Amino acid sequence: QVQLVESGGGLVQAGGSLRLSCAASGRTFSSYMGWFRQAPGKERECVAAISWSGGSLYYADSVKGRFTISRDRDNAKTTVYLRMNSLKPEDTSVYYCALGWDTGLRVGTSSYDYWGQGTQVTVSS
Numbered sequence: 001q002v003q004l005v006e007s008g009g010g011l012v013q014a015g016g017s018l019r020l021s022c023a024a025s026g027r028t029f030s031s032y033m034g035w036f037r038q039a040p041g042k043e044r045e046c047v048a049a050i051s052w053s054g055g056s057l058y059y060a061d062s063v064k065g066r067f068t069i070s071r072d073r074d075n076a077k078t079t080v081y082l083r084m085n086s087l088k089p090e091d092t093s094v095y096y097c098a099l100g101w102d103t104g105l106r107v108g109t110s111s112y113d114y115w116g117q118g119t120q121v122t123v124s125s
Contacts, residue, residue, distance in 0.1 A: 002026040002114040004097045009119030012087055016123070020082040022097030022116055032105045033071060033080045034058075034112065037093035037121075044096070046107040048082060056105040063091075087123045094118040 008020040020035065034049035048069035049058040059067060068083040080097060096119075098112035106112070 002028060002031075002099055004099060004114055004116035006095070006097050006116040006119040009095060009121045011122045011124065014087060014089055014123055014125050016087050017083070017085045018087065018121060020084070020095055020097075020119060020121075022080045022082075023077060024079065024097075024099055024114075025077045028073065028078045028099065030103060031078070031099050031101050032056075033078070033097065033099050034107065035069060035080070035082045036096045036098055036109065037091075038096070039093040044109050046109070047095075049105055049107050050080065051105040052103070058105060058107050084121070087121075089123045089125045091121060092123050093121060095121050 003025050005023045030052050032051045034046050036044050036046050038044040047060045047063050050069045066086045071080040097116040099114045100112040
């Protein structure tokens with residue numbers, strides 16, 4: 001069993017920055033993790049993902065150069081971060097952390113087994 005707890009969302013002005021954190025506990029060994037977002041009326045999309053080793057990364061085109069995903073891990077837990085710079089109003093969404101198991105990296109929602117509760121990010125213009 002895995003538990004994911006997100007934090008760090010909030011309200012920020014356009015051009016500002018936020019850092020989201022996701023603490024994962026339980027079976028996290030050999031997992032890949034991702035950050036997704038879902039705005040009202042839109043499908044959930046992967047904005048960034050990272051493999052277990054950290055050697056493979058994925059960024060959606062809309063966030064490349066602005067968002068950075070990273071992870072820390074030890075034997076007990078792993079934490080994944082999403083640093084978001086130069087935020088735009090269109091980045092406003094609920095952001096979800098997710099985890100799946102594979103030696104590689106996946107970005108489709110169906111490839112992830114566990115999800116956090118979501119954290120709201122609102123960017124004002």
